[in-house]
Amino acid sequence: MMLEVKNITKSFGSLEVLRGVDFSVNQGDVVAILGPSGSGKTTLLRCMNYLETADSGTMVFDGVSYDLSHTSKRDIGIIRKKTGFVFQNYNLFRNKNVLNNVTEGLIIARKIPKAEAHETAVKALEKVGLGDRLDYYPYQLSGGQQQRVAIARAIATNPEIIYFDEPTSALDPELTGEVLSVMRNLARDGMTMVVVTHEIGFAREVSNRVVFMDGGVVAEEAPSHEFFEHPKEERTRQFLRIISGN
Amino acid sequence: MDLQSLQVAQESFWRIFSAGVTKTIPLTVISFIGAMILAVSCALVQYANVWGLKQFVRFYIWIFRGTPLLVQLCTLYFGFPNLGIVIDAWTSAVIVFALNCGAYCAETMRSALESVPLGQLEAGYCVGMSWFQIMYRIVLPQAFRTAFPPLFNTLISLVKDTSLASSITVPEMMTQGMRVTGRTYEFMAIYLEVGLIYLLFSTVLTKLQTWGEKKLKTYENK
Ligand SMILES: Nc1ncnc2c1ncn2[C@@H]1O[C@H](COP(=O)(O)OP(=O)(O)OP(=O)(O)O)[C@@H](O)[C@H]1O
Ligand SMILES: [Mg+2]
Numbered sequence: 001m002m003l004e005v006k007n008i009t010k011s012f013g014s015l016e017v018l019r020g021v022d023f024s025v026n027q028g029d030v031v032a033i034l035g036p037s038g039s040g041k042t043t044l045l046r047c048m049n050y051l052e053t054a055d056s057g058t059m060v061f062d063g064v065s066y067d068l069s070h071t072s073k074r075d076i077g078i079i080r081k082k083t084g085f086v087f088q089n090y091n092l093f094r095n096k097n098v099l100n101n102v103t104e105g106l107i108i109a110r111k112i113p114k115a116e117a118h119e120t121a122v123k124a125l126e127k128v129g130l131g132d133r134l135d136y137y138p139y140q141l142s143g144g145q146q147q148r149v150a151i152a153r154a155i156a157t158n159p160e161i162i163y164f165d166e167p168t169s170a171l172d173p174e175l176t177g178e179v180l181s182v183m184r185n186l187a188r189d190g191m192t193m194v195v196v197t198h199e200i201g202f203a204r205e206v207s208n209r210v211v212f213m214d215g216g217v218v219a220e221e222a223p224s225h226e227f228f229e230h231p232k233e234e235r236t237r238q239f240l241r242i243i244s245g246n
Numbered sequence: 247m248d249l250q251s252l253q254v255a256q257e258s259f260w261r262i263f264s265a266g267v268t269k270t271i272p273l274t275v276i277s278f279i280g281a282m283i284l285a286v287s288c289a290l291v292q293y294a295n296v297w298g299l300k301q302f303v304r305f306y307i308w309i310f311r312g313t314p315l316l317v318q319l320c321t322l323y324f325g326f327p328n329l330g331i332v333i334d335a336w337t338s339a340v341i342v343f344a345l346n347c348g349a350y351c352a353e354t355m356r357s358a359l360e361s362v363p364l365g366q367l368e369a370g371y372c373v374g375m376s377w378f379q380i381m382y383r384i385v386l387p388q389a390f391r392t393a394f395p396p397l398f399n400t401l402i403s404l405v406k407d408t409s410l411a412s413s414i415t416v417p418e419m420m421t422q423g424m425r426v427t428g429r430t431y432e433f434m435a436i437y438l439e440v441g442l443i444y445l446l447f448s449t450v451l452t453k454l455q456t457w458g459e460k461k462l463k464t465y466e467n468k
Contacts, residue, residue: 051368077374085372091365095387095465105373108383137465150369157373 084154
C-alpha cells in the first residue's frame with residue numbers, strides 16, 4: 001500500500017463537504033474518482049496535497065502516517081515533492097515559457113543543476129509531444145497543449161503519484177483526446193495516478209479501480225470492470241445511467 | 247513679455263536646469279526607489295494577510311493618502327523640531343516623498359498582486375516551491391507587468407510634486423526659479439521656463455514608459 005487516507009472530514013463553514021472519506025492506492029494503480037458535481041472530489045484531492053487543510057483524517061504515505069489537519073510545513077514540503085498535481089485549468093506560470101514551466105520545480109524547488117534540469121524537462125516535454133514548443137509562452141498554446149505542459153511539469157519531478165483533477169473538463173471536445181492519450185501512456189508506463197474525471201470511457205479503459213463519491217463519502221469502490229459491469233449501489237447505477245445518457 | 251524677459255530666462259536657464267539635474271532628478275529617483283521598496287513590502291504583507299502588520303500598513307496608507315503632501319512636508323521639516331527631532335531639508339523631502347508615493351504604489355501593487363490568478367500559487371506549491379520562491383519568481387513579475395503603467399504614472403506625478411520641496415527650502419528647480427523672480431520680477435518668463443523643463447522631464451519619462459511597456463509584452467496575452 002502506497003497511499004491510504006482514513007476518515008477525512010472537511011467543512012466549508014456549515015457545509016460538510018467530506019464526511020469521512022477512506023480510500024487507498026497501490027503502487028501502479030490508476031484510480032478513477034467519479035461522482036456527481038459537488039460530491040467533494042476536488043476537495044479530497046486538495047486535502048491530500050494540503051491545498052486545503054482537512055478538519056480531521058490521517059494519511060499514510062510511503063509507510064509514514066500524517067495527521068492531515070496538523071501536518072508540519074516540513075512534512076508538507078516532503079509530501080508535495082513526492083506528488084504531482086494536474087489542475088482542471090492547467091495553472092501554467094504565465095510569465096515562463098514552456099521549458100521553464102517545467103524546469104522551475106526542478107531548479108528552484110529541488111536545486112537540480114540547470115543543465116540536468118533542462119535535459120529532464122525536455123524529455124518530459126517530448127513525452128507529451130511538445131518537444132518542439134520549448135520557447136512558447138502559455139498564451140501561444142491551445143488548451144490541450146497547455147494541459148500537456150502541465151502534465152510534463154508534474155512528471156518531470158519524478159513523483160510517486162500524480163493527482164489529476166478533471167484534466168479535460170476545460171477543454172474543447174476535439175482537444176480532450178490528445179490529453180487522454182498522454183495519460184494513457186503514463187498509465188502504461190506504470191505511473192501511479194488518481195484521476196477525478198467525468199470521462200467514463202477513459203475510466204473504464206484505463207483505470208483499474210473506481211471510487212464513486214456521493215455526498216462527501218465513498219459510496220462504492222470496486223475494480224473497474226466490476227464497477228461498470230455490476231454496480232452494487234442504487235446511487236451508482238443511477239449515476240452511470242445519467243452520465244451515459246440513457 | 248519682451249526681449250529683456252527672454253534674456254533673463256536665457257541667463258537663468260542653466261541655473262534652473264542644473265538644479266533639475268542635480269536636485270529634482272536625484273530627489274525623484276531616490277524617493278521612488280524608497281517608495282517601491284515600501285510598496286512591495288506593504289503589498290506583500292497585505293497579500294499574505296500577516297495579522298498585525300496588515301493593520302499597521304492599512305493605517306500608514308490611510309494617513310499618507312488622506313493628507314496633503316505639503317502638510318506632510320511641513321510637519322516633518324518644521325513640526326518635528328518642536329519635538330526635538332531635527333532633520334535637514336533634503337532628507338525630510340526624501341522621507342516624505344518616499345512615504346507618500348509608497349502609500350499610493352502599495353495600493354497599485356496590492357491590486358496587481360491580487361490580479362494574478364491564485365492557481366499559479368497553488369501550482370507552485372505543488373511542484374515543491376516555497377511561498378517566497380513563488381512570489382519572487384512567478385507572482386511578483388506578473389504583478390509588476392500589470393502595475394507598470396500606473397506605477398509609471400505615479401513616478402511622473404512625483405517628478406512634478408518634488409517642486410513642493412521648495413516650501414521646505416530644498417534648492418531644487420522651483421526654488422531656483424523663485425529666487426530668480428525675486429530678483430528680476432520676471433514671473434511669466436521664469437515660471438514658463440520652469441514649467442517647460444518639468445514638461446521636458448515628464449516627456450522623457452513618458453517615452454520611457456512606452457518603451458518599457460513594449461519590452462514587457464513578451465508573455466502577454468494580446
Ligand atoms: N473554498 C471553498 N469555500 C466554500 N465552499 C467550497 C470551497 N471549495 C468547495 N466548496 C464547496 O464544496 C462542495 C464540494 O466541492 P468540490 O469542488 O470538492 O466538488 P466536486 O466533487 O469536485 O465537484 P465538481 O464535479 O463540480 O468539480 C461544493 O458544494 C462547493 O461549492
Ligand atoms: Mg471538482
